Amino acid sequence: MLVPLPDPFVDRLREIVPEGRFEAVLASFEEPPATGFHVNTMLRDEDEVLSVLEDEDVPMAAVEGVPGAYVVPADGRPALLASRPYADGHIYIQNVSSQLAPIALAPRVGDRVLDLCAAPGSKTGQLSMMVGKEGEVTAVEKARPRFYKLKANVYRQGATNVLPWMGNGAVYWRREPESFDRVLVDAPCSTEGRFRTHEPETTEYWSPRKIREMRSKQVKLLWAGIQALKPGGTLLYSTCTFAPEENEAVVAKMLNTFGDKIEIVDAGLPTSGPVAEQVTAGLTSWQGRDFPQALELTRRVLPNDVFEGFYVAKIAKRGSTVDSK
Numbered sequence: 001m002l003v004p005l006p007d008p009f010v011d012r013l014r015e016i017v018p019e020g021r022f023e024a025v026l027a028s029f030e031e032p033p034a035t036g037f038h039v040n041t042m043l044r045d046e047d048e049v050l051s052v053l054e055d056e057d058v059p060m061a062a063v064e065g066v067p068g069a070y071v072v073p074a075d076g077r078p079a080l081l082a083s084r085p086y087a088d089g090h091i092y093i094q095n096v097s098s099q100l101a102p103i104a105l106a107p108r109v110g111d112r113v114l115d116l117c118a119a120p121g122s123k124t125g126q127l128s129m130m131v132g133k134e135g136e137v138t139a140v141e142k143a144r145p146r147f148y149k150l151k152a153n154v155y156r157q158g159a160t161n162v163l164p165w166m167g168n169g170a171v172y173w174r175r176e177p178e179s180f181d182r183v184l185v186d187a188p189c190s191t192e193g194r195f196r197t198h199e200p201e202t203t204e205y206w207s208p209r210k211i212r213e214m215r216s217k218q219v220k221l222l223w224a225g226i227q228a229l230k231p232g233g234t235l236l237y238s239t240c241t242f243a244p245e246e247n248e249a250v251v252a253k254m255l256n257t258f259g260d261k262i263e264i265v266d267a268g269l270p271t272s273g274p275v276a277e278q279v280t281a282g283l284t285s286w287q288g289r290d291f292p293q294a295l296e297l298t299r300r301v302l303p304n305d306v307f308e309g310f311y312v313a314k315i316a317k318r319g320s321t322v323d324s325k
């Protein structure tokens, strides 16, 4: 059964998406998406896992420009889910857009990373692989059932350098102010980028009120993430929604609050290949409101059969902010 998208959502989308891309974006909500995955290199060598998948005739392709990302077409998903590497936890299923956030954040081996909205732990696992045994990922999650899911996923991925913490990410920074080399704020959002017309549950809770509610949480979480970040460190803010109130407007609010203590820098997504084809610059105005020009360095990933709709903003911290509350 196909369920129509909410009319006010479609009207807004027409204003957000560049002209000429709108019809393709709209059509993407009707297609069953390809399944993305990455190999858990903490447990197995990537080539070894890929060769097992090949032997089991799983139809897959590497995603150019996104290290470690693979996709399986919609009709190949059952084979992937029935494969040995999936059963053994050697691969992790995750949309390619979602995989872009840790890649753009680019933590180094040995870094201390804070993952402020961590469950179910897809990005925690990637971050854990990137910092290696010399580094550490503190993974914060507020919702109790989701926290246990996070812990189970971390364990299953063999991510021994992850420290899970259950609680409100908006206050975690007080335990360790300005202590992290990298911070990921993968915020709760209105999830518009994941809408599917054949899955009614994806759209049923959408409303303009939901957008306002999410924005208020996002502002608190991003503010707190900046407080936890070391001066000289980098933060990545991401959502899987199109709503500018939850994306550019949240980042603009931080520029307003912290001034030159923070700077929006290029999000660092691939500039060629399939990602680049789906990427557009962040908006510098929305419904009569102007945002600072720097917001054009943030990035929107438009959905298609491979990518879910996604937004990323990369923030460099230039000076201490703990006294500017």
Ligand SMILES: C[S@@+](CC[C@H](N)C(=O)[O-])C[C@H]1O[C@@H](n2cnc3c(N)ncnc32)[C@H](O)[C@@H]1O
Pocket (backbone or CB within 6 Å): 098, 116, 117, 118, 119, 120, 121, 122, 123, 124, 140, 141, 142, 143, 146, 167, 168, 169, 170, 186, 187, 188, 189, 217, 221
């Ligand atoms: C978009 S999801 C995160 C997905 C996750 N980063 C991943 O890649 O698997 C947002 C998460 O933030 C959690 N959350 C919401 N409010 C929070 C808060 N104040 N502090 C910490 N976590 C929160 C939600 O329960 C949800 O699990």
